[in-house]
Amino acid sequence: MLKGKKIVLGITGGIAAYKAAELTRALIKEGAQVKIIMTKCACEFITPLTLQTLSGDLVYTDTFAPAVKWDMAHIALADFADAFVIAPATGNIIGKIASGIADDLLTTTIMATDKPVLVCPAMNDKMLANPIVQENIKKLKKHRYQIMDSAYGELACKVTGAGRLPDTPGILEEICKLLSPATLDGLKILITAGPTEEPLDPVRFITNSSSGKMGYALARVAKRRGAQVTLITGPTALTLPPADKIIRVRTAREMHRAVLDNYKMAAIIIKAAAVADYRPAVMAKEKIKKNKESLSLMLERNPDIISEIGRNKGRRIIAGFAMETENLLANAKEKLKNKKMDFIIANNLREEGAGFQADTNIITIIDKNGQVQKLPKMTKIEAAGAILDRISSVINKKGAIKK
Numbered sequence: 001m002l003k004g005k006k007i008v009l010g011i012t013g014g015i016a017a018y019k020a021a022e023l024t025r026a027l028i029k030e031g032a033q034v035k036i037i038m039t040k041c042a043c044e045f046i047t048p049l050t051l052q053t054l055s056g057d058l059v060y061t062d063t064f065a066p067a068v069k070w071d072m073a074h075i076a077l078a079d080f081a082d083a084f085v086i087a088p089a090t091g092n093i094i095g096k097i098a099s100g101i102a103d104d105l106l107t108t109t110i111m112a113t114d115k116p117v118l119v120c121p122a123m124n125d126k127m128l129a130n131p132i133v134q135e136n137i138k139k140l141k142k143h144r145y146q147i148m149d150s151a152y153g154e155l156a157c158k159v160t161g162a163g164r165l166p167d168t169p170g171i172l173e174e175i176c177k178l179l180s181p182a183t184l185d186g187l188k189i190l191i192t193a194g195p196t197e198e199p200l201d202p203v204r205f206i207t208n209s210s211s212g213k214m215g216y217a218l219a220r221v222a223k224r225r226g227a228q229v230t231l232i233t234g235p236t237a238l239t240l241p242p243a244d245k246i247i248r249v250r251t252a253r254e255m256h257r258a259v260l261d262n263y264k265m266a267a268i269i270i271k272a273a274a275v276a277d278y279r280p281a282v283m284a285k286e287k288i289k290k291n292k293e294s295l296s297l298m299l300e301r302n303p304d305i306i307s308e309i310g311r312n313k314g315r316r317i318i319a320g321f322a323m324e325t326e327n328l329l330a331n332a333k334e335k336l337k338n339k340k341m342d343f344i345i346a347n348n349l350r351e352e353g354a355g356f357q358a359d360t361n362i363i364t365i366i367d368k369n370g371q372v373q374k375l376p377k378m379t380k381i382e383a384a385g386a387i388l389d390r391i392s393s394v395i396n397k398k399g400a401i402k403k
């Protein structure tokens with residue numbers, strides 16, 4: 001998501017300035033190009049040398065420093081950026097930006113830019129609660145600044161309260177959001193993800209190899225694009241993505257119930273979960289003993305969730321997945337038609353880099369008019385972007401479904 005993006009990171013003189021080193025590393029790891037501006041006070045907390053080494057570039061600290069390559073640093077940096085991030089942001093810099101003060105390189109550059117700016121306040125809880133600081137934050141919000149809520153927890157001054165710098169993954173997510181198109185703004189979207197587990201007895205179950213990565217990537221990217229996301233997830237080992245509502249389920253029947261309870265409010269439904277087609281007809285009350293040479297299992301069909309909502313879809317957009325090991329396109333097209341979906345995303349388990357568990361996927365998006373879009377191998381986050389692009393184009397054409 002941040003590959004090739006140009007980020008200017010402003011670091012100010014708070015105790016959390018050391019965490020800007022970790023943020024710099026994370027941004028670089030995500031493929032961003034990072035230029036750093038430090039205030040004079042920030043240099044008291046962490047050295048420019050550390051940030052220079054981590055960012056692989058000069059660190060800018062002085063409006064009036066002799067130019068190395070840039071004509072006027074504040075203008076060049078303001079134009080260079082796709083987005084600005086100030087982390088940590090002191091009460092002082094928030095006050096200065098809110099008052100239109102430009103008395104150092106960071107405040108001058110911020111004044112000179114029309115790019116999105118993310119401000120991550122970090123300070124003592126009483127400083128944060130100070131009505132003037134709150135008024136300044138409100139003023140920044142009113143203009144074009146994105147303000148991240150500070151985290152709650154133990155502060156450097158040993159008290160517990162609000163004022164901690166949010167963690168690095170949280171800041172990265174906000175930056176991605178800042179740089180994402182708001183194509184799903186206000187739309188309600190229901191996404192299912194992960195496998196289901198069908199118990200045989202209290203300790204054993206039938207499941208499949210779904211990791212949940214594709215569904216979680218869809219939830220993450222939909223949220224970045226402004227959607228209100230409900231995620232229904234089977235058991236996974238992943239960190240949950242940001243979502244407005246998360247419902248954890250175990251079995252196909254629980255997934256069925258959760259989807260029926262929630263799909264009506266959604267404009268878009270994406271079923272990325274790998275729901276078991278069959279479940280053991282009987283779940284043994286006690287652990288099954290190893291006292292027979294062979295054991296037969298009687299299975300019975302689980303509800304076909306997507307067909308059921310397909311029949312009652314109204315004007316909702318429905319997308320599902322077809323994971324196949326043979327006749328991929330023919331099977332996917334048949335499934336699309338039979339289940340009254342608008343899109344089916346087909347992937348072939350036999351292709352390397354596609355399917356369960358991997359961080360990449362190779363998908364083909366087929367729409368209900370038979371249009372086939374085969375995409376190259378890409379990360380699941382990129383694949384999620386491509387799927388949501390296709391869905392957004394239909395929503396935008398339909399128009400009326402929005403909000």
Ligand SMILES: Cc1cc2nc3c(=O)[nH]c(=O)nc-3n(C[C@H](O)[C@H](O)[C@H](O)COP(=O)(O)O)c2cc1C
Nearest residue numbers: 012013014015016039041042090091092093122123
């Ligand atoms: C040890 C120490 C820790 C500080 N921590 C913070 C902090 O976390 N947040 C904050 O807003 N100010 C903090 N300050 C106060 C700022 O350093 C001070 O307001 C300074 O003028 C900020 O300058 P700047 O915004 O230009 O970087 C701290 C000061 C000291 C001495």
